[in-house]
Structure formats: C-alpha cells, structure tokens
Amino acid sequence: MSRRDAVLEGVAETERGGAAWPVPKLFKVLRRGVAPRDLTKDVLAGLTVGVVALPLAMAFAIASHVPPERGLFTAIVAGFLISFLGGSRFAVGGPTGAFVVIIAGVVDRHGYDGLVLTTLLAGVMLIVMGVARLGKLIKFIPYPVTTGFTSGIAVLIFFSQLTDFLGLKLTQVPAEFVPKAAVLASSIHLTDPATATVGFVSLGAILLARRFFPIIPAPVFGVAVGAVTAAAFLLPVETIGTRFGGIPGELPSLTLPNLDWASLRSLMPDAMTIALLAGIESLLCCVVSDGMTGDRHDSSMELLAQGTANIASVLFGGIPATGAVARTVTSIKSGATSPVAGCVHALVLVVFVLAAAPVASAIPLASLAAVLLVVAFDMSEYRKFARLLRAPRSDVAVLITTFALTVLIDLTVAVYVG
16 A cells, blocks of 8 residues: 555544544543553563664754754653643654755854744644644545655755765855755765764664664664764764753743744745645555555544644744654554553653753764664655656656755745645
8 A cells, every 4th residue: 555545544544433522542541541550561661762762853953053952842842742632542743854855044044033933833724723623635635746846855864964974174165055065065075083983873774773683773783883982982073061061951841932923924834834744744654554454543633733833843942843654663563552652752751851961962963873874765765666666647747846945945836836
C-alpha cells in the first residue's frame, strides 16, 4: 500500500461514525484500565524514545536557526500534549525535519517573536480543522505533492548542514538555494579537518548502528562517538557550548507574546503552511501506527491535540511540532501499549534538562549535522520519487513542479501551487 493510499484508508475509517465529540485516546485507555505489565512496557518504551528524541530535538532546533534548548522545550511540552490529548494510541510528537525550512525562514525574516505569532495562528487553524472534522480533507492533497515537497525539504536540509558538518567558516551564506550551493561548492577547500573528522566519524557510527546494531538508538550512538572522538583527541571543534553557551538547566516559563495585527496578516501564509504540514504529518503518523498495531485513530481529536500542542509549545519557548513517524515506530517496536509511552518520553527529557543539561555543552555541532544528514536522506523518499517519475505525465509534472518550487523558490508557494 502506498503512503497516500494508507493515509486515505486511515482517514476514511476514522471519519465514519465518529463520536459526537472526540475524546483523547489516553482517556479511553485509562477508563478501561491499564495493567501493571502494560504500564511497565510503556515506561520502558518512553525511556527509549526519550533517549532517541534528545539529539534530534536539539539538531532540529539548531537547523531551524534557534537555540537547541527550544527543540527540547518543544519535545517536552508539545510531545507530552500530543500523547496526552491525541487521537492516536501510539503516535509520538515533537519537532521534526518537515518544519526546519519554513521555521528557519520565518525566524530569519521576523525573528523568534514572529515564529511565535505564526505558530499561534497555525495552532488555531488546526483546532478549527479538528472541530470542523476536516481531517478527511487530507485526501484532496495529491501524493506527488507530498512527495515533491518532502523530497525538496530533504535537499534543503542536506545543504544547510554542510557548513557545520565540514566546519566551513563562511561569513555569509546566501539564503537562495542556487547561490548557496555555488558558495558551498567553491568553499570545499576551506573544510576544517578536525570538524570533518568528527562529522564523518559520527555519520559512520550512525550508519553502522542502523545496519548492525538496530537495538541501539543510532542518533545517540553517533553523537556519543563523535563527542568522545573530539574529547579523546582534543580536536578543536565547535560544540553546543562554544556556540550557544550550553543548555539552561531549567524549564521555561510561560511567556505571552505581543499581538501585532499588522504582523499577523503578513504571517498568515506561513501559518497556513505550518498548519497544513502539521496536519499532514500528524495524520500520516497516526496511519502508520494504525498499520503496525491494528488500532484506529481519531483524526479530529488528533488535529485538536496538534493545535493545542503547537500553541502551548511556543508559549513555553518551543517551536512548531507534529507527529514524528520515526519516533512513533521506535515506541511501538519498544513495546508501547498506550499514549503513556509518549508522555514518559517527554518526562525523560524533563529529567535531562534539569539534571544533565551541562553534558550537552560537549556535543559537537558536526555530530548533530551528521544526524540531520541521515534524517535528510530518510526524508528524501528517493525510491518513491523515482517510481513516480514513471507515473502518468500529469503526476510527473506535479512532482517536479512541487520539488523545484520547494528547492528554488519557497515551500509555501510549492504546497499551494502543487
């Protein structure tokens, strides 16, 4: 079954004969009762996913042009609420690669305050979609469109990480793809040997863990090997500590934004894109978990949870979030039986922030870049992309147009044109 067919089938099933008002899946589970054995499985699965989410949350934040702690705050606040209020029994949420490009663009143009307003708008849109039971509208998004912009995002993430991966000391990198690629290509000779060594060691460790030791969280293993390599050989590489001053060892407080109606109007297109991406990715995540477990999600409740989680995330210093397929699959394979696992994963990150934040200061940025290079490769969907090139010409045209617009122009334009 293709990705689009799976989404259609899952959404169709959940839209038939729904309850008068959606109820979070966790509430239904708790109402039936949780056996001690299942609770133990959920705690262990949550611990595993929490460890996996740790480097990813920081890496996605840095790639989004915000400090790494904002990624952790997102995984904590949004990750908890998506599991606590969501319509899926197994979906795990947090920051994802799908948002990196658009978040970075909003931050570059409007600053973090602009991102907060944009995400608040997106959260309200998601809640409205949930109340109106618009989850079924996902079926109107053509498969070539989702593949095109996802593959385009992967290309943009890949190129955005080369400076940290290779240690290129560039004073200014163009935002547009073609000039950026030209600058990177002409600057390869400026590669810092120490940084590149740590980057390739981390990348190799990630690939080896994925291939031969699947029980080990590959991103964590790669980051750990990179950090140990840098420390053991006293390599002068840039770390989270040298660039950002480390991770604050405290949780964020509630911060209310200043509402600027003129800014809200200009941020509306980006907010619509974030809401659309969050809806697509979250429902896809739910469908994937349904396919693995035989459960059935409630798309309306999931959209309500996504909207609430995104609003809360930025009010507590985070960034946009959605369902994370890779972390959801990890949770299921680790034995999760209920949304408790997703809640535990968020609590694991709380413990890290409060008790072990100084450890993050030693993480090389090249190691986090290696993590994102692998994420970009996984997002590229190159096999599906190649298969679609043999589809009818109309599908090929939509695929290429969406991909090209994402890479060369703007993700928002790509989604709407596609």
